[in-house]
Amino acid sequence: MNRHIRWVRTEIARWETDGLVTPEQGRLLRQRYPEPADTASWGTIVFASAGAVVVGLGVILLFAYNWDAIPKFAKLGLVFASLVAAHVVGLRWSGRDDWRRNAGATVSLLGTMLFGAGIWLIAQIYHIDEHYPNGFLLWALGAGVMAWALGSVLQAMLAAVLLAIWGGCDVLDFHTGNAWALLLVAVGIGPLAWRRQSAVLLGVVLGTVQFLMLANVGAFGTGADMMTTSLAWGAGLIAMARLMAGGWLGFGGGAGVASAFGYTTVVGCAYVMSFRPGWNYARDVERALGAEQIIAWVASWTVFALAAVTWGVVAVRAATRKLEPLSWTEWLVPVMLAYCYVLVWGRLAVFAEIGPHSFSLLLMGIAAGWMWRGCREGLLRPTVLGSLLLAAVVLARYADLFHSLATRGLAFLLLGGALMAEGIYFRRRRAALAVVEKAP
Numbered sequence: 001m002n003r004h005i006r007w008v009r010t011e012i013a014r015w016e017t018d019g020l021v022t023p024e025q026g027r028l029l030r031q032r033y034p035e036p037a038d039t040a041s042w043g044t045i046v047f048a049s050a051g052a053v054v055v056g057l058g059v060i061l062l063f064a065y066n067w068d069a070i071p072k073f074a075k076l077g078l079v080f081a082s083l084v085a086a087h088v089v090g091l092r093w094s095g096r097d098d099w100r101r102n103a104g105a106t107v108s109l110l111g112t113m114l115f116g117a118g119i120w121l122i123a124q125i126y127h128i129d130e131h132y133p134n135g136f137l138l139w140a141l142g143a144g145v146m147a148w149a150l151g152s153v154l155q156a157m158l159a160a161v162l163l164a165i166w167g168g169c170d171v172l173d174f175h176t177g178n179a180w181a182l183l184l185v186a187v188g189i190g191p192l193a194w195r196r197q198s199a200v201l202l203g204v205v206l207g208t209v210q211f212l213m214l215a216n217v218g219a220f221g222t223g224a225d226m227m228t229t230s231l232a233w234g235a236g237l238i239a240m241a242r243l244m245a246g247g248w249l250g251f252g253g254g255a256g257v258a259s260a261f262g263y264t265t266v267v268g269c270a271y272v273m274s275f276r277p278g279w280n281y282a283r284d285v286e287r288a289l290g291a292e293q294i295i296a297w298v299a300s301w302t303v304f305a306l307a308a309v310t311w312g313v314v315a316v317r318a319a320t321r322k323l324e325p326l327s328w329t330e331w332l333v334p335v336m337l338a339y340c341y342v343l344v345w346g347r348l349a350v351f352a353e354i355g356p357h358s359f360s361l362l363l364m365g366i367a368a369g370w371m372w373r374g375c376r377e378g379l380l381r382p383t384v385l386g387s388l389l390l391a392a393v394v395l396a397r398y399a400d401l402f403h404s405l406a407t408r409g410l411a412f413l414l415l416g417g418a419l420m421a422e423g424i425y426f427r428r429r430r431a432a433l434a435v436v437e438k439a440p
Contacts, residue, residue, distance in 0.1 A: 079118040086111030091262040115142045132171040153198045160208045167212045202254040221296025223284035229300040234265025236307030246323040272357040309405040329369025378430045
């Protein structure tokens, strides 16, 4: 954004020179587009943050290597002195208006890494025998406090990752359900993404919540719990992205992230269920109903209810013209969600055999919608994504050498013809749209 603002200010100076605007108008335009602060680029922030994390890990390993040779009080002094020094420097620099603001955030991140090192090193000094994932919880809480105190996206991302490790260790290593990790990420870190309007942090939060949710459901539920929860989660994200893009949730910049997570999840689930083994896994509801599986079943239907309510809000706002009209491709998502829940939980034997074929058709409908929209509007990304999805569905169906050669050949001819026709139509539409844009 800074590059665009600087370009506008350069153009304002040229307009004044050419007499297109008066000096007073130029002054008003400059007030509307103020000179951006001299901040570090995202590349600098990313590499500096990665360096801070690596330095923190190096300190941990260095202390561990020489640990036995260091007296106990010297160990504690090293831990606390390095921690305090990093945070003091980080806080002092964070209050500056130049490049040191971003450098201060990086140094504070190093301080939080040293805080984590201190947790493990103090546990070793006093031989504390504790449930080891709790160390990640304490580390995450420290990072979360720093994230809210400084409004730091980097600290919040570290906290989310640490909470994912905490919850993942409990579920995967100790086979213990951990819904608290999911709740802490959603309630403790998620609002900061809205407050800072950070799409990057939103992506980390969504990925962490999805991992923790599916880890718990997958470990204690059935294939039906896992697949339906995943599909409902993705469908809900797509609806939420639609509301965000319409300005209803006040975070338009996060719509692309939510939509990407949602469509990736929905298309992935539908693609798995378009094969017989994947469909059989999704229909696995035969495990004995214990307390943990009941929780997984409740989780599946809770996520479904939230997705249904969100899609209901989208439908109402679209009907009242508070949102742009939805395409038929978008409406396929809630249709697919309802269809999946009816087939899986209704256990309708009459539909058991057509499940994989119906999901293949739904995927081809989404692919066709993307291709049509991309060609009509001259957009490359939906055109390419739709083409790749259509090719993935057709090739997966007819790539087997033991299929009928005639059937396979016909399928490939139809796919090739569709892609060729799409390419011709896309080129013509792009040319037509270019002529319209050049018209006075």
